[in-house]
Amino acid sequence: MTIAVLLFDDFETLDVYGPVEVFGRLTxxxxxKFYSLDGGQIKNRHGxxxxxxxLEYVYENLDIFIVPGGLxxxxxxxxxxxxxxxxxxxxxxxxxxxxxxxxxxxAQTGLLDHKTATSNKRAFAWVVTNGANVNWNKKAxxxxxxxxxxxxxxxxxxxxxxGFISDRHGIEFARRIAFEIEYSWNxxxxxxxxxxx
Amino acid sequence: MTIAVLLFDDFETLDVYGPVEVFGRLTxxxxxKFYSLDGGQIKNRHGxxxxxxxLEYVYENLDIFIVPGGLxxxxxxxxxxxxxxxxxxxxxxxxxxxxxxxxxxxAQTGLLDHKTATSNKRAFAWVVTNGANVNWNKKAxxxxxxxxxxxxxxxxxxxxxxGFISDRHGIEFARRIAFEIEYSWNxxxxxxxxxxx
Numbered sequence: 001m002t003i004a005v006l007l008f009d010d011f012e013t014l015d016v017y018g019p020v021e022v023f024g025r026l027t028x029x030x031x032x033k034f035y036s037l038d039g040g041q042i043k044n045r046h047g048x049x050x051x052x053x054x055l056e057y058v059y060e061n062l063d064i065f066i067v068p069g070g071l072x073x074x075x076x077x078x079x080x081x082x083x084x085x086x087x088x089x090x091x092x093x094x095x096x097x098x099x100x101x102x103x104x105x106x107a108q109t110g111l112l113d114h115k116t117a118t119s120n121k122r123a124f125a126w127v128v129t130n131g132a133n134v135n136w137n138k139k140a141x142x143x144x145x146x147x148x149x150x151x152x153x154x155x156x157x158x159x160x161x162x163g164f165i166s167d168r169h170g171i172e173f174a175r176r177i178a179f180e181i182e183y184s185w186n187x188x189x190x191x192x193x194x195x196x197x
Numbered sequence: 198m199t200i201a202v203l204l205f206d207d208f209e210t211l212d213v214y215g216p217v218e219v220f221g222r223l224t225x226x227x228x229x230k231f232y233s234l235d236g237g238q239i240k241n242r243h244g245x246x247x248x249x250x251x252l253e254y255v256y257e258n259l260d261i262f263i264v265p266g267g268l269x270x271x272x273x274x275x276x277x278x279x280x281x282x283x284x285x286x287x288x289x290x291x292x293x294x295x296x297x298x299x300x301x302x303x304a305q306t307g308l309l310d311h312k313t314a315t316s317n318k319r320a321f322a323w324v325v326t327n328g329a330n331v332n333w334n335k336k337a338x339x340x341x342x343x344x345x346x347x348x349x350x351x352x353x354x355x356x357x358x359x360g361f362i363s364d365r366h367g368i369e370f371a372r373r374i375a376f377e378i379e380y381s382w383n384x385x386x387x388x389x390x391x392x393x394x
Contacts, residue, residue, distance in 0.1 A: 013221055014378060017214035017245070022352070024210055032244035041248060046221025047229035048214070049248040051238060122377070154218070156380040162392025180319070181351040182391040184381045189261060194379040 003032045003102065004089065006102075007042040007052050008082070010072030015099040018158040019066055021181060022053075022165065029169075030064075037082050037097055056086045065093035068157070069100025069120060076105060084141035085106045095147045097164065099157030103150040107131025115145040120153035121195050141192040152192045159186045198231045198260035201286065203299075204239040204249050207269030212296040213247075215355040216263055218378060219362065226366075227261075234279050241267065252282050262290035265299025265354070266317060273302060274327055280305045295359065296354030300347040305330025309335050312342040317350035338389040346385045349389045356383045374390070 003023055005016060016152040018053040036042045039054035060067075067086065076082055087109035090096045098106050103119040104127045106112055113133040118140040120127070128136050139145050142151040142160035144167075151160035162185050165172035171187075186193065200220055202213060209296075220227040229257070233239045236251035264283065269283045273279055284306035295303050300316040301324045303309055310330040315337040325333050334340055339348040339357035341364075348357035359382050363371035368375065368384075375382035 012218075013214050014218035017210050017218075020243050020245060021209075021211035021214075024241075024245070027242060034244065034246070044221075045224060046217050046232065048217060048221070050229070051246040051248065122376075152379060155380040179391060180315075181353040182349060182389075184383065184390075188382065191383075192379075194376060 001030050002059070002061070003030055003064040003066060004033045005032060005066045005094070006057045006068065006086065007034055007036045007050055008072045008076050009042060009070045010044050010070050011042070012044045012070030012154060013044060014154045015068035015102065015157050016033050018155060019099065019161040019165055020162045022158060022177060025177070025180070037085060044072070046066060055089065058089050060092045061132035062089065062093045063095065065089050065096045067096065067098045067105055068106070068116055069102040069153070071197070072191055073101040077108050079102045080169055087111060095149065095161065095164070097149040099151050099160070101127055103127060104130040106148070106150070107134050107171055110189070112148060115148055116143045117145065117148065117150040118143045119150065121192065122153065139192060139195065141186055142189045144189070152194065156192065158183060161187070163189055198227050198257070199258070200227055200261040200263060201255045201290070201299050202229060202231050202263045203231045203252070203265065203283065204231055204241060204247055205273050207241050207267050208239070208265045209267030209297055210241060210243045210245055210250050212265035212267060212299065212350045215352060216294070216296065216358040219355060219358045219374060222377070223321065226295065234282060241262070241269070241384060242273055250293060252286065255286050257289045259290045261292045261294060262286050264295045264299035264302055266294065266295070266299040266350070267321040268300070270298040270301050273307050282393055284308060289368065292346065292361070294357065296357070297350045298324055301327040303345070303347070304331050309345060313340045314342065314345065314347040315340045315349055316347065319350065336389060336392065337387055338383055341386070341388045349391065355380060356359045359384070360386055
């Protein structure tokens, strides 16, 4: 399966590279490429610099589109060109996975309307303003509705991707990956233990 | 504090970006830069491409030197120019943190001789061949000896860095970061729950 990861300035580091670690080690099953609106080097406030191709080069036979969160989403939800491009790719992609405040970007496309989704619990009040018609679930570690997977904050993206892999390849396969990367997988998608009261 | 992260081809994604997520969000306390032997774009088999500066540009007032693991270490332990450079930087750096098989690279410098260290438990038999005089600890999630922190595999790097931050800024501060990134921190450095029998 082909994976396109969206990057934009001030994306959250682990939102991206947690899922990339999980999918990336399954080299026989998944191929990952990184994209941004204009291509080239994308940076974040953690000092990370990553090389990307232009979003327009994403092929229509895409299997998985990953949309991360981060402080940059506060600006990008206003970027109509980017939101339109996310909508186009999310429409033809077989699956769409958002991490953290990445669900705010996807909500802006309207594709999450009347679907269940979640996000970072500390940014929840802001995220929901980006999708008045989304069934926002504040309790979930991650949600699945139709082809859309959305996760809570940062490390929850790793939990969700292990869940995605479990849904495709079985839970024992997913548990083995969690063990290999020595990650304590929160397997219960319905209960985020990092909720804020 | 200034942080230099060593990259080389086929580094392990999460070995690098887990610690970077933790240190990176503390923008008032830590500044991170990425380096490689020759500078430029460094790639790994997960499709990640990261921009680096040359190792020779690391300043001598460096506070923290991070050495990740990954399949690339199998080749780099034979790279005498790189090992010499790691030795030089690790000698003047105030702290040196290795993740996963990164301890094999540090062991090759001789700086871990007669010190306690650990590594990825699934690669342990190979790692120990890189340092006959190192006190290898196969039970630890991470070890601290003098200025050297070494961790077990992949996600253990996040646990170690949270431990490093706990040692500098207190455990409640470290727990708050773990909560913010929604990470289930394995706080006990002496017990790696991902041991292989």
